[in-house]
Structure formats: C-alpha cells, structure tokens
Amino acid sequence: MKKTIQLMLITCFVAAFGCKQNSESTTETSTETTEVQATGQSSVQDETSAPNIVQVASGSKDHTTLVAAVKAAGLVDALSNAGPFTVFAPTNAAFDKLPAGTVEGLLKPEKKEDLANILGYHTYVGTLKTEYMQDSQEFDMVFGGKVKITKKGDKTFVNGSEIVASIPTSNGIIHVIGDVLLPK
Secondary structure (H helix, E strand, O other): OHHHHHHHHHHHHHHHHHHHHHHHHHHHHHHHHHHHHHHOHHHOOOOOOOOOHHHHHHOOHHHHHHHHHHHHOOOHHHHHOOOOEEEEEEOHHHHHOOOOOHHHHHOOHHHHHHHHHHHHOOEEEOOOOHHHOOOOOEEEOOOOOEEEEEEEOOEEEEOOEEEEEEEEEOOEEEEEEOOOOOOO
C-alpha cells in the first residue's frame, strides 16, 4: 500500500511539474505572438512573395512624397494588409503642383487626420483594373467621397487625371496619376 501511495505521489508531482512547464512555455509563445501582432503587417519579412502596395511604392523614386505621406498618416500597416486595394498614386510631380507649403503642412503631426482623409480619397477597397472601368463610372473611396472614371479613346482618367501606369501588387493594384485627387 505504501508503494502505491508513493507511486501516486510521484506521478502527481511529475504531472504537476510537467503541466507547469508547458504552461510557462505557452505563455512565452503567446507573448512572442502578441509582440509580432503589435508591430503590424508591414513588419512581416517575406523574400519570396510579390511585394505589396507599400513595398512597391517605397521602391519608386517617383513616389517618395506619397510614401512619406502614408508614413506620416500612420497608414503603412493598413496598406500592407491583405486587401485588395486600388490606390491612385500621385507622383512627386503631382504633389509639386499643390500650393507652396501644402505638403509640408499636411505632414505635421497635428494634420495627421486631414492627411489620412486625403490619402483615403486615393484608396478604393477592391481591385479596379483599367480594362474593366467604364466611362462615367463612380467609385466610393475609403474617405467616403466618390471618384469618377472617364475614358477617351484608350486612355483612362480618374477625376480628370490620366492613369499613366498600372502596377499589380500582392494586395491590389497601383494606378499612377499625375495629380493629387481632392475630395469634392
């Protein structure tokens, strides 16, 4: 009887000790997962997949102002997510057309919400390919306003700004435009 009780006590001790170690291991894993999630989708490093919208724009010398604006508005993670998104991406030259000081003013921390609204007006949830766009179509943008598509021959325009290039990404498409779209 004594041996049976000793055996049961040893078994309980081993089981309790094993559960505690497993619990600590799970806690450590959960903490690591939480830390990864806290940094957002933009922190995921993947050398084999196609780049997302933010990665493509970041690699373009013609979109440095747009990338700076996306960062200042805190939208890097949002535009790195699965999507799909369509982004009408103004070039640096498009931002240069704005009145002097406009871009610098919008990049200030106190203008973050205004900047996010303007960038949201350049973003559509879904993939809009130019070959499927029709003349006079309107699309609701993330900001809440609508953009209007026009067609002239084989050229496609959004709010009067010509789409000069279209770049597919892993989470949508970028349409390069020569103007900053302003909500009406």
